[in-house]
Amino acid sequence: MTRTSTNGPRGTWSRTSTRAGAALLAASAASLLMAGCADASEPEPRVPDDPSWSIDAAGRLDPQLAAEVEKIADEYDGEAAIALALPGAETGDGPVEAGELSDVSAWSTSKVPVAIAALRENGYTGGVEGGDDTSDEGGEAGAASWVVDLIDPMITESDNDSAESAWLSMGGEVAAAESVNEVLGDGGDARTQFDAWVPPGDVQWELSDQAAFGANLTCIDGAKPVVEAMGEIVDYQSYGLGEIDGARFKGGWGPDDDGGYLSRQFGVIPAFGGGVIGVAIAARPGDGTDDTAREMLNDIAHALMERMPHGGDCETAPVTSKRSGEAT
Template sequence: MPTPGIDKGLAADFAALSPTLNARVGVVIHAVGSAPDDPIILGDWQSGVAWSTSKVPLVVAALRLQDSSEITEAMTKAITESDNAAAESIWEGLGDPTQAAEQVQGVLRQYGDPTIVQSTKVRPEYTAFGQTVWPLVDQNHFMAGAMCDPNNSQVIDLMGRVEDDQRWGLGSIAGAKFKGGWGPAPSGNYLVRQMGVIPTPGGFTAITIAAEPNSGSFADGTEVLTRVAQWLGEHLADLPAAQCGS
């Protein structure tokens, strides 16, 4: 259901799009800046496993902990390639699993995100932090705030350099800064999600988006996110937006 009081045309257009997507979809939209009090919420998907979107606050935490402001090769690979080995090495550098989770959690708290970061491997074949349950609304709180913090500028820059084979969804919008995450549930059905910011006529808008395609396939999930991104592109002038510092 859409958030009460949002632009009725925007909500109606999304309601018309939704049945054609063949997926459970969620979208949260808010202008960048302080933690959103009243984001636009569309669709019926609300929360699930973070997968590789969790690599963004992970890299932010690592950058703040180290003695220099240098972006390392592991940080670059974790964001631009979604390299799991690189992300695991960053996680290990934050201390033991409990300490690492607390470091990443501290980054989220700074931007009004109450999410609890997973510290243990609930599914042994996947990273602990990647199995964090991250609601779209809370993820949007993080993204909207983190975008406007100058301490994060290098990480946001990496989100604009994601490799071509991962530039589906928000990556199809010119100038987008984003990070995707994807993986199968124990049933084998894929969740595909993204977080990011997109440029609009009024400034920048934070977007968090997720899809569970009816087919369960990763390819269909990326296609759904791309179709939603195209829809967002058609409504750029209708989206809430701001300039950082305004």
């Protein structure tokens, strides 16, 4: 199913999607005042004025941050949520969250694991963030050059045509879904299931699972070009997590079947005192508009900056359990 929003720029993609929202994206860019794109260099840790908090094994989110997220939902007569995770977190073990959101379609956030899977299935061997990106064959770490060329528009601009090509490059619908599921498992998400018969943007991706995946993202084999692109998001999509210096993130947005509107983002950000955390945020405004959803994500990101937790390192806290990529 292809869904098109009348409230804001197109942010979903499916196997039959087009670039119908390109003009609307350009129009919104001219009217928005946002933070610039995050630098893809190594993120600098943010140092808040007050001592921070730690994500603990009991699964508790900082109560002040949780209260702020609830306040944001009330202020906009909508729904808001946040999930955070340390590197090494896995489904059901590690992520902490606040707020409630149902029917959380992945929308264009699904392009991140799809991009990684497409690189891996087409010969990319560049390893993880900070690894070598060259090969003896002259290509980017051995990957087919045309696949590598898809990554920047797919991630930085959320281009649907590039995402479509990446999905189809993996040898069919079933093979693509299996490859993406393997990537998710490598990132600690053992629950989210891509399916050959469901458009990637319509896959349900819970915020807690997405936060775990984000926390482990830089240690996933083949993720380096994707993580770098997540640090170069175009200005008109750099709201929300784009307000945080050093963030690598990707957004997705679109209308609900019942007339509502969901906007979400996830990624990996510098934490208090060094290290990183995975984060996923989402908003469904009461007025069902893209503009208000952006404001809500900005507010959530600002609240997080004021209550930033201590972070970790996926190299010293790797994902310990894997899953197969089996898909239907």
